[in-house]
Structure formats: C-alpha cells, structure tokens
Amino acid sequence: MKSNIAELRKEKGLLQGYVAKKIGVSQQTLSDWEREEAYPKYVHAYKLAKILGVPMEKLYKEG
Template identity: 35%
Template sequence: MEIGKKLKDARMRSGFTQESVAEKVNVSRQTISNWENEKSYPDIISVIELSNLYSISLDELLKGDEKMMEHLEESTNVVKSTRKLIGAILLNIITVILLVTLSMFLPDRSYYLLVVFCLAIASSSVLLYQMIKRI
C-alpha cells in the first residue's frame, strides 16, 4: 500500500480533518492533500510527526512503499547532496575560467563577452539550484 493511502486511512481512523492535521504538523491543508494523493511526499520530520499524531509506527507507515523510501533516501543522503554541490561549484569555477581564457583569444570580444556573461549566469544558476535544494 502506498503512503498516501496509509496517511489518509490513519487520519480518518484518528478522526482528524486535513486542516487539523496541517495545523499540528505546521504545513498547509493543501500539503496534507498532496501527500495523501501522492502528488508530493512528506519529509522525514513530517513522517515522524504524523506517525506520533496517528499513533502508528514508522515501520507500519513506511514499509512497502518503494517510492517513499526512495524519496527519503534521496532527501536525507548528505554525502550525495554534498557531492552534487561540490560538483556544481567546480563546474561553475571551471566554466568561468575557461570562458574568460577563451575570450582573450577571440578578435571580437564585445559579442563574446555577452556569451560569457550568459554562460556564467547559467552555471551560477545551476550552483544556486544545488544550494537551495540542499537547504
């Protein structure tokens, strides 16, 4: 059984509305709905809070749902997240150095500087995305 159905069943058995659960877990009612409809998954802290709120074990709540387990593994894997962040930083540094170096050898520098600027923004965006995703 998927976690969305388990969460909804546990909420109904406990007699809570989505609104009351949302208040207790400090999320929006729409977030609870998205979790129950598996449009998104709760983070590990929310899963623990829901487990306590519904008086259901984490084991019972999580076992058998491969997608949820993959989500939790991905969101809690610090080593993998750090590697991605370091990779994005290195890519950004290498891209900027390479582009500035190449701009010295081209005759029409004004056009090329615009391209360098755009590529630097793109690589910085990747870096920023990785940083935000980590938070």
C-alpha cells in the first residue's frame, strides 16, 4: 500500500508536529507513517483520518 498521508496533510496546510500532537504520537512516528516505514494502529488511523477530513480508506492507495 502507498501512503497518502503526507499529501493529504499538506493539502490541508497542516504541519507534521501539529498533526502528531493532535493524535498523540511523536512527529517521528508520523514521519515514519508518511514514508511507509511503519503503519498506524487503528485508533491512530481513525484520528488521523478525522483530522484530515477523509475516510480511513483514503489514507492509503493500492500499488
């Protein structure tokens, strides 16, 4: 799966540090998700999707 997280975050004009703090993870963790070096737990993906204003399925794309 390819991550859309960075693209969606930038479209909203949000900084990594702000988003990370809102969902309760470190900025490094969010960066890892954006670079596909790690994937969020369900609870964090839910919060992330809510902040970005998209369904959870939009966080990732196939390919």
